[in-house]
Amino acid sequence: MGARPRRRRAPAAAAAPGPLGALFAAALLAAAGAQQSATVANPVSGASPDLLPRFLLEPEDVYIVKNKPVSLACRATPATQIYFKCNGEWVHQGDHVTQHSTDRSTGLPVMEVRIDISRQQVEKIFGLEEYWCQCVAWSSSGTTKSQKAFVRIAYLRKNFEQEPTAREVSIEQGIVLPCRPPEGIPPAEVEWLRNEELVDPALDANVYVTPEHSLVVRQARLADTANYTCVAKNIVARRRSASAAITVYVDGAWSEWSKWSVCSAECTHWRSRECSEPAPRNGGHECHGPELDTRNCTSELCSHTASGAEDVALYVGLIAVAVCLVLLLLVGVLVYCRKKEGLDADVADSSILTAGFQPVSIKPSKADNLLTIQPDLSSTTMTYQGSLCPRQDGPAKLQLPNGHLLSPLGAGRHTLHHSSPAAEGADFVARLSTQSYFRSLPRGTTNMAYGTFNFLGGRLMIPNTGISLLIPPDAIPRGKIYEVYLTLHKQEEVRLPLTGCQTLLSPIVSCGPPGVLLTRPAILAMGHCVEASAENWSIRLKKQSCEGTWEDVLQLGVEPCSELYYCQLEAQACYIFTEQLGRFALVGESLSMAASKRLKLVLFAPAACPSLEYNIRVYCLSDTQDVLKEVIQLEKQMGGQLIGAPRVLHFKDSYHNLRLSIHDMPSSLWKSKLLASYQEIPFYHIWSGLQPYLHCTFTLERLSPSTCELACKIWIWQVEGDGQSFTINFNIAKDTRFSDWLVPDGEVGSPALVGPSAFKIPFLIRQKIISSLDTPCARGADWRTLAQKLNLDSHLGFFASKPSPTAMILNLWEARHFPNGNLSQLAAAVAEVGKQDGGLFSVSEAEC
DSSP states (O other), X not given: OOOOOOOOOOOOGGGOOSTTHHHHHHHHHHHHHHHHHHHHHSOOTTOOTTOOOEEEEOOOOEEEOTTOOEEEEEEEESOSEEEEEETTEEOOGGGOEEEEEEOTTTOOXXXXXXXXXXHHHHHHTTTTSOEEEEEEEEETTEEEEOOOEEEEEOEEOSSOSBOOXXXXXXXXXXXXXXXXXXXXESOOEEEEEETTEEOOTTTOTTEEEOTTOOEEESSOOGGGOEEEEEEEEOSSOEEEOOOEEXXXXXXXXXXXXXOOOOOOTTSEEEEEOOSOTTOOBTTOOOOOSOSEEEEEOOOHHHHHHSOHHHHHHHHHHHHHXXXXXXXXXXXXXXXXXXXXXXXXXXXXXXXXXXXXXXOOOEEEESSOOTTTTSTTEEEEEEEEOSXXXXXXXXXXXXXXXXXXXXXXXXXXOEEEEEEEEOSOHHHHHHHHTTSGGGGGSOSSSTTEEEEEEOTTOEEEEETTTTEEEEEOTTSSOTTOOEEEEEEEEOTTTSOOOOXXXXXXXXXXXXXXXXXXXXXXXXXXXXXXXXXXXXXXXEEEEXXXXXXXXXXXXXXXXXXXXXXXXXXXXXXXXXXXXXXXXXXXXXXXXXXXXXXXXXXEEEEEEESOOOSSEEEEEEEEEESOHHHHHHHHHHHHHHTEEEOSOOEEEEEESSSOOEEEEEEOOOTTTEEEOOOSSOEEEOHHHHHTOOOTTOEEEEXXXXXXXXXXXXXXXXXEEETTSOEEEEEEEEETTTOOTTGGGGSOSOOOSOSEEEGGGGOSSOHHHHHHHHHHHSSOOTTSOSHHHHHHHTTOGGGHHHHHTSSOHHHHHHHHHHHHHTTTOOHHHHHHHHHHHHHXXXXXXXXOTTTO
8 A cells, every 4th residue: 555645734724813814724734735846846855745833942031120021932943933922912023033044964944933022011910920921833734832931020128027136145056047048030049158258158167058948057256246138139130138236255164273382371372363364255154252262270380379379269159159050959949939930820811611611800919920020021910810620601501521631720719920121222232232143133113023931921022013922831941031032124235146047935033042042942924925726836844053054954845854843834924833933934845836925015105295296106016914914014214105005916927927017098188198008027036025115206287277177097917817907096185095004914013022912712621621632532532533523633643743733733834823813713613623522521519
C-alpha cells in the first residue's frame, strides 16, 4: 500500500485578533498554500516541509518600575505569523513590532515580535488575577505556544514588619537581631550594617544571617558594641530600619588576693584585691564584696608592744560584755515564755460553717501587750467572746452532727494578738537602703508596699495594679519578725532579655528581701495579658538570680522540676507559689500564628481646648491593671480626659502591624491633619511587650472656635486580624461621662495588712478545716474533694507535695478572693465535703 498522505493542520483562523478576523484567516490560508508550493518547487537541503514553529526566544517575567513600560519579545522559526495573547485576549495587530529574517544554516524563515506593556494595562486587572502574556506562532504545519510571562508592578513598602531593637548583653553571650523586611515585589534582599559598614559573614565567622534575615552573633565581643541597621532593597527602592544600639558589657571579676601584710603593732594584718580581671566595661556590674580583708594576728612586735595594764583592761571589758549577754539571754527567755503562754492558744471565735463563717463581737483588751519587746512591731490584743458551738438560730442553718471539728476548744474567751506595722514609710525605706539588695529597687513608694510581719502572716498590696503578696500563717517561723516589701518595676528600670518569638506577658515584680526563710510558700498575685492555650503558647516563669541573670524556674503545663515554685494561671491573673522571694516575670513564646495577647485600647483627649487644634491619643496597652494605672496617672499630669470606654483587642502573632484610622468626621466642622489614610504601629513594637505605653495621636482642627461637639469613628485593627471601633460623640468642653473609668476597680484600704485582718477565713475555722481534711479518707471526705468543689483539682499533684494540702488550697482561695470573696460559698463547699463523712465536722452536746 502506498503511504497515506499526512493531513496538514490549518492555522486557527477563528483565533485571529481584531474585527478583520475573516480576512486575516484567508490571508493565513493563502500564505500557507503559497509556502507549500514554494517548498515543493524549491526544497531546502536538510529542512522538513512539515515543521511546527520552534521558539528561539520566549518572553520572560518582568517588573514594571514606577511608570516605565516594559517590553516582551519572542522569536520563532519557521514562522509565518506571531501574535501575543495577554490574559486570554489577543493583542491588537498594530501594537506588534515585527522583524523578519532567515536562518542562514537552515534557510528557514525567522520571525521576531515585540510588544510594550504599560502600568495602566496591568492595573486594569489588578486584584483579579496576575497579568500574563504568551506568544502564539503559526507555520503551515500548525501553531506553537510559548511559555507564559508574568508582568508585575514592582514596589517596596516603607515599614519593616519587624525591626531590630536595642539590647545590652554580657560578653560571650549570643545575640539575635531579628529583621523582617517590608512587603515587596520582587521580595526584598536584606543586608546588615554595623556602624554604617557592611557586615560580611564571609569575612567574620562569628556572625551569620539566617534564612529569615536575622543577624546572629555567636559570641558577643566588645568590638560588637555598635549601631546595627537592617537594609532591605529590590529594584524599586532601598529601605533602612531604625538602628538598634547593641551594648556588650563586661562584669568585673576579682583579681587574686595579695599576700598578707606584716602583723602591725595593733595585732592586725591585711590583704587586698582589685576589681580588674576584668574591670567592668560598658555599664557592667562592679565586683561584689570587700576590696580589703583584715584579720587579727600575733607577732613579736605585737606581743612586746602590749602592756600589762592594757591586757587587764581588755580582759575586764570582755568579762563585762559576757555578763551583759547572759543577762539579755535570760530576759529573752522569760519574755519568750510569756509570749508562748499567750500565743500558743491563737484562736478566734466564729459561728462555725453553719452560718458561712459569720463574725462575732470583737472587744479590744487593754491588759495584754506581749510583743512590745520588738522594736518594729506594735501589738494589740483582741478578745473574742461567744460560744464555740454551732449556732442554731433557724431551720435554714446547716445542722452538724457529733464529731471533732471544734471539740478541743469549748466555750469561753480566747485571746488572739493582732499585730500591725509600726514603722513609718520613711523609716522603713531608710533601713532597707543600707542593704545591698535594696540598691536595685526604685526610690519612693508610689509602686511599693511594705510591712512588718511575724508568724501570723499578712498581705501586701500595690493599689489599683492587681499585684499582691500573701504571707500565710506560719510561713514565717515563730519568734522571727520580717520586714517585707513588694515592688512594681517600670520596664526601663530592669533589663529583661527576650529572644525569638518571646514576649513579656506580665509586670515585673519584686518581693523581698531575698534569702529570707519561709516555712510555707507565699503567693504572689499579678495580672497578665495572654490568651493562654497549650497549643499556641509556651509560658515560663522567670526569676532574676543574685548575679542579675534571668532564669526559667517553671514552665507552665509541664511537671515542675522543683517544689519551690508553682503557678496557677487564670483568665486575667496568675498566682505564684514561692518559698523564695525575689524578682519575677511571666514570659511567653508563641507556638503558632494563632497565639494572641490582649491589648487594652484607651482613648484620651485634652480636658480643655483653648486652641483650634485638638489631639486624640489612642493607647494600645498590654491588658493589665498596672499599665492602665500608669497611663491614667500620666494623662492626669497632662490634663487629659477619657473620651470612650476602653476596649480589648486580641493581637495575634501574625507579624502584621496594627493600623489606626479616623472616619465619619463632619467636614464642615472638623478636619484631620493626618496626611495618610491610616497610622501604623509596627508588629514587634507591640508583640515584645517591652514598650508599655504605645500610642498614636490624631491631630484634628476645628474650623470654628465655637465648635464643641466632636463626632467621629476611630478604627483600630490588625492587618488580617481582629479589630475594634470607637464611635465618639463628645462635648470637648464639659463631657465627663467616662470619668469613672479613671478610678480602676481594685484594692482599697491599707497596702499592708498584718495578722487576721489580712484574711477572710477566721483563724480558728482555718485550723480546724486543715486538721480535718489533711488526712486522706477512703470515702473522699478530704482535701481532694475540697479542691474539686473549688475547681482546683488540676493542681492535686502540687497540693499533695506539701505537708498540708488543705492549707495550700485555703491560701490560694484567700489570694484569689480578697477582699470581696464570698465566705458563704466556701462554707457550702466545705459542708459538701462533710456530707460524705457524717462525723467529720461535728461537735457533741457534751463538748458544747
